[in-house]
Amino acid sequence: MSNRQPEQNSLKPGKWIKSTCKMCLHSCNTRVHITDEGIINKIEGEPSSPSNNGRLCPKGNAAIMRHYDPTRFKTPLRRTNPNKGPGVDPKWEPISWDEAYDIVGRELKRTRDEDPRKLLPAINNFQKLFLWAWPAAFGSANFFSSVGNFCGGGYHPMNGFVHSAFAAANDVNYCNYWINNGGGDGFSSHLHTAAQANHVAKARIERNMRVVTVEPRLSIGGAKANEWVPIRPATDRQFALGLCHVLVYENLYDAKFLKKDTNAPYLVGPDGYFVRNENGDIYVWDAKDNCAKLWNDPTLKDFALEGVYEVNGVTCRPAFQRFKDILAECTPEQMSKVTTVPAETIRRIAREFAKAAQIGSFIEIEDRILPLRPAAYNYYRGAQGHKYSAMANQSFKLVNFLVGAIDTPGGHVGATLDDQMVEIRGGCGAITPGESGMMHANPHQLHPEVPFSFPPNEVHLMGYFPIGVDPGHLAQETLMNPEKYNLDYRPDTMLLCHSNPMWNISGSRKEWYKIMSGMRFIAAIDILPNESNEWADIILPAHDLLESWNMTMIEPPHHEGMCLRQPATPPIYDTRAEEEIFYELSKRIGILDIWNNILNYVNGFHQKPELLLEADRTYTDREIAERKGKLWNGKDLDWYIEHGHAVTPRRPDKWYRPWDGMRLHFYIEDILKARDDLKQKMEAADVPIRHQWSWGDYQPLPTPVPDPVLLEPAEYDMFAITFKDIQINFGESTSNPWIKDITYNDPVHTSVLINTATAASKGLQTGDVVRIQSPYGSIVARLATSQGVHPETVCVSNALTRVAIQHSGVRVGGGSFNDLLPANLENTDACSGQPETVAKVKLIKLTELPPELLAANSVYAGEKGRMH
Known part of the structure; x- marks a missing residue:
C-alpha cells in the first residue's frame, strides 16, 4: 500500500493574496487565489485572522460570481429611453467617463446652485461609511434609504445611551446562558456571521453554553438552540418586561451593581426628571441615615433603590422604584396574554437566567478584577423593529442591567463601529464623562445631530428626530403630502450609490414610483442592475470588491483592528473606484475643499495631523486606505499587504467596563430632555403637526403599551x-x-x-x-x-x-x-x-x-x- 499523502489538486498554479470580504456589511478576512492567467478561482477565510479563523460563509465564497457576472455595468451608460418605470428598458448607450462626468457634474451643479436640498441621496456602502458624508459637502441632509433605521432605528441610539457604542453582542468568551431574541447572531445573520458562528459553536461544545431562542419562526438559530420559544410577533418587549418582573419581584437582581454603577438610585420627580439642587447635582436617598443626599456625598452609607420620599417639597422615588412600579403591571400572566408565551416559561427562563448570571462572582483579566456575569440577552431587528422601538431596546437592555451583565465578561457588551486608533476606544464609541457621575450619553452613532428646522430642510424630517436614525421611509409621507408637512422645496435630483431604495424602503411601491418619476435627473454609482438604478439617467460603474482598495473596521463583535481590501485583479471592465467618482464630481461642482475637510473628520485623520488630506487635491482609494491603516497602528500599506489585517481579540480594557468609574443610564432622562426641547422648538415655530406628534414615544423607562x-x-x-x-x-x-x-x-x-x-x-x-x-x-x-x-x-x-x-x-x-x-x-x-x-x-x-x-x-x- 502506498504511503503517499493526499494532495490538493483542485487549484491551478497561481498565488494567494490577503484581502477582506464585502459581500455583506461586515469584514471577514479572506485570502484570494489568482491563477497564472489572472483568473480568480478560489476565495477562502484567512487562517491568520482570530476573528473568522479561516471561516467564510457562502456569500463570501460567492464573491467570484459577482466579480464575473456578465450583467455587470461595464462602462458608463446613458439612458436613451425617456420613459421610466419598473421593468422599463432604459436602452442604455455606452459613453466615455469624461462625458459621464460632464453630464453628472453639470446636473448636480445646477441642482446645488438652485437649492442643495433638492438632492435626494441614497449612499449605502457600509464599508466606506465616509462616502455617506458626501451629501453634507453638497449641502443636503436628505437621506433616501432605510439602511440604518429599518433594522436598527432604536437599536443604535440605545446602544449609544447604554454602551456608547453602535452595536452590541453577547460576550462569547464567557457567556454560559445566551438568549437570542429576534436576531440570528452566532447562527444565521447580523454581525460577522461566519466569525460569530465559529465562536458560538466553540462555546457550546467547550462550555456547554445554553442557547434560548425567542422568535416566531424556528430559524437556523432556533433549530440549533437548546430551546425555541415561539412568540407572537411584535410582543418581544412585553416578554422582556415579564422577565424583568420576575427578576425584580423575586429579588433576583444585582443590587450592588445598580447602586454603584448605574443611575438607578437617582431620585426622580413627578415630571420624570431627576431631582436636583440649585447647582444641578442630583439627589439620592441614603437608606441608612434616612435622608436625601447628593449622589457624591462622601457621607453616603447606602443608596436606596426603593421607596417614596420628599425632597425640598417634591415627592420623588428612585429610578429603580419607578421601574418596579411599571413592572407591577407586567406579571408573567399578564405578559403571557400578549405574547402567547406561557407564564411558567417566562418565570422559568428568568430564574434560569438569574442563576446562570452568578451574581456576586468575579474574574481576573489582565490584572483587573471584574464582575463575571455569564448570562446575556441578545436581540436584533425582529425583536426591536417596531413602533415603540426605543422602549423595546431599553427593555432588553434592562434584563441585562438587572443581573449586572452590562459590559462584563460573559454579559451583553457594546460593539463599536470603528475605533479608528488602536490606543483608544474612539470614533463614535468614545467614552466621556457626563453630569452627576454618569457616562455621557452618545445616541448619535452614524452622524451628528441634524438641527431642527421649520419648514423642514429634510424630506424625511430628520430634524424632528433629535436622538433618532434617519427615517428615510418618511420621504413617501412628506413628498406625497408636501402641504401638510410645509415643504417649501421639491427634490428633483437623485444620487444613488450602492443603494436600492425601491427595494429596501417600506411603503407603497406605486407611491415610490411616483416619486421616482418626478425626478429631473438621476445618477447611479453601482455594480449590477437593480430595482432603483433602472430609473437612472446615467450609470457610473464602480469597481467590485475584488478590484478595489479599502481599509475598514466595521462593528466586529469580539475583535478589533483594520482589515485591508486590495485588488485581486485589475478592473476587468471600464469601472472606477467610488473615491475617484466622488472626487471628480466634487471638483466639477466646486466643493473639493469641503469634501476633503469632511473626510478628515469622519475618517479621524484630524487626530494625526500628518495624515490630513490637503484641501485642493484628490486622493485614490489606495491612498485613503493607507491613511486609515496608519491611523490605526502606524503601519504603512506594504505591512497590510503582507499581513492582510491588524485584527486582534478585543482589548479587554476597551471591551469590559470601559466606562469604569462612571454610572450607566438605567433611567434615560436624556430622552425626556430631547422630547421637551423638540416640543419647545415646534411650539416656537408653530409647526402644524406638533399636536399629532407621538410625544408618548419618548419614555425614560419602557412600558407594556401595545404597538x-x-x-x-x-x-x-x-x-x-x-x-x-x-x-x-x-x-x-x-x-x-x-x-x-x-x-x-x-x-x-x-x-x-x-x-x-x-x-x-x-x-x-x-x-x-x-x-x-x-x-x-x-x-x-x-x-x-x-x-x-x-x-x-x-x-x-x-x-x-x-x-x-x-x-x-x-x-x-x-x-x-x-x-x-x-x-x-x-x-x-x-x-x-x-x-x-x-x-x-x-x-x-x-x-x-x-x-x-x-x-x-x-x-x-x-x-x-x-x-x-
Whole structure:
C-alpha cells in the first residue's frame, strides 16, 4: 500500500493574496487565489485572522460570481429611453467617463446652485461609511434609504445611551446562558456571521453554553438552540418586561451593581426628571441615615433603590422604584396574554437566567478584577423593529442591567463601529464623562445631530428626530403630502450609490414610483442592475470588491483592528473606484475643499495631523486606505499587504467596563430632555403637526403599551414577518448563481411558511397560492406548512418577493414585502425613527397564479396557472 499523502489538486498554479470580504456589511478576512492567467478561482477565510479563523460563509465564497457576472455595468451608460418605470428598458448607450462626468457634474451643479436640498441621496456602502458624508459637502441632509433605521432605528441610539457604542453582542468568551431574541447572531445573520458562528459553536461544545431562542419562526438559530420559544410577533418587549418582573419581584437582581454603577438610585420627580439642587447635582436617598443626599456625598452609607420620599417639597422615588412600579403591571400572566408565551416559561427562563448570571462572582483579566456575569440577552431587528422601538431596546437592555451583565465578561457588551486608533476606544464609541457621575450619553452613532428646522430642510424630517436614525421611509409621507408637512422645496435630483431604495424602503411601491418619476435627473454609482438604478439617467460603474482598495473596521463583535481590501485583479471592465467618482464630481461642482475637510473628520485623520488630506487635491482609494491603516497602528500599506489585517481579540480594557468609574443610564432622562426641547422648538415655530406628534414615544423607562400593529382591525388575523439566512445576510445576493442555488432549492425560501394547524383551520395546504393582504398593500405567494411557525404568523423569506428589474438572474416574485408596511408617522417611533417591520395581514386563497408571475418566475415553471 502506498504511503503517499493526499494532495490538493483542485487549484491551478497561481498565488494567494490577503484581502477582506464585502459581500455583506461586515469584514471577514479572506485570502484570494489568482491563477497564472489572472483568473480568480478560489476565495477562502484567512487562517491568520482570530476573528473568522479561516471561516467564510457562502456569500463570501460567492464573491467570484459577482466579480464575473456578465450583467455587470461595464462602462458608463446613458439612458436613451425617456420613459421610466419598473421593468422599463432604459436602452442604455455606452459613453466615455469624461462625458459621464460632464453630464453628472453639470446636473448636480445646477441642482446645488438652485437649492442643495433638492438632492435626494441614497449612499449605502457600509464599508466606506465616509462616502455617506458626501451629501453634507453638497449641502443636503436628505437621506433616501432605510439602511440604518429599518433594522436598527432604536437599536443604535440605545446602544449609544447604554454602551456608547453602535452595536452590541453577547460576550462569547464567557457567556454560559445566551438568549437570542429576534436576531440570528452566532447562527444565521447580523454581525460577522461566519466569525460569530465559529465562536458560538466553540462555546457550546467547550462550555456547554445554553442557547434560548425567542422568535416566531424556528430559524437556523432556533433549530440549533437548546430551546425555541415561539412568540407572537411584535410582543418581544412585553416578554422582556415579564422577565424583568420576575427578576425584580423575586429579588433576583444585582443590587450592588445598580447602586454603584448605574443611575438607578437617582431620585426622580413627578415630571420624570431627576431631582436636583440649585447647582444641578442630583439627589439620592441614603437608606441608612434616612435622608436625601447628593449622589457624591462622601457621607453616603447606602443608596436606596426603593421607596417614596420628599425632597425640598417634591415627592420623588428612585429610578429603580419607578421601574418596579411599571413592572407591577407586567406579571408573567399578564405578559403571557400578549405574547402567547406561557407564564411558567417566562418565570422559568428568568430564574434560569438569574442563576446562570452568578451574581456576586468575579474574574481576573489582565490584572483587573471584574464582575463575571455569564448570562446575556441578545436581540436584533425582529425583536426591536417596531413602533415603540426605543422602549423595546431599553427593555432588553434592562434584563441585562438587572443581573449586572452590562459590559462584563460573559454579559451583553457594546460593539463599536470603528475605533479608528488602536490606543483608544474612539470614533463614535468614545467614552466621556457626563453630569452627576454618569457616562455621557452618545445616541448619535452614524452622524451628528441634524438641527431642527421649520419648514423642514429634510424630506424625511430628520430634524424632528433629535436622538433618532434617519427615517428615510418618511420621504413617501412628506413628498406625497408636501402641504401638510410645509415643504417649501421639491427634490428633483437623485444620487444613488450602492443603494436600492425601491427595494429596501417600506411603503407603497406605486407611491415610490411616483416619486421616482418626478425626478429631473438621476445618477447611479453601482455594480449590477437593480430595482432603483433602472430609473437612472446615467450609470457610473464602480469597481467590485475584488478590484478595489479599502481599509475598514466595521462593528466586529469580539475583535478589533483594520482589515485591508486590495485588488485581486485589475478592473476587468471600464469601472472606477467610488473615491475617484466622488472626487471628480466634487471638483466639477466646486466643493473639493469641503469634501476633503469632511473626510478628515469622519475618517479621524484630524487626530494625526500628518495624515490630513490637503484641501485642493484628490486622493485614490489606495491612498485613503493607507491613511486609515496608519491611523490605526502606524503601519504603512506594504505591512497590510503582507499581513492582510491588524485584527486582534478585543482589548479587554476597551471591551469590559470601559466606562469604569462612571454610572450607566438605567433611567434615560436624556430622552425626556430631547422630547421637551423638540416640543419647545415646534411650539416656537408653530409647526402644524406638533399636536399629532407621538410625544408618548419618548419614555425614560419602557412600558407594556401595545404597538399599533397589534391593534389593526380584527379581519387582519395574522402577522407577516420577513427573515433571512446567512446566504442572504444584508442583501447583495439574489442575482448570484451560487447563492440562488442554495436559496431556491430550499422550500423555506420558495414559499411563505405558515403553521400546519393554522393552514388546516383556514382550508389551506402546501402548494396553495394566496394573496397576503395588509391594510397598506399586498403580495402573492405559494404556501408551505410547517410546525416550526407560530400559529399566528406568516413567514416571508427576504429572497422570495421581488419586483421587475433589469437583472435577468433575479427571479421575479409576488411583490415587495415592504408593500405590506406603512410609511407613515403613526407607525414610526417618534423617539428613534424606527418603522414598524411587521404587518398584520389576512390570507386570500387564489385559484390562479397571476400571469406575470407564472411567466416570469421559474419557480413556477411548468405550471398551467390553474391550481388544484
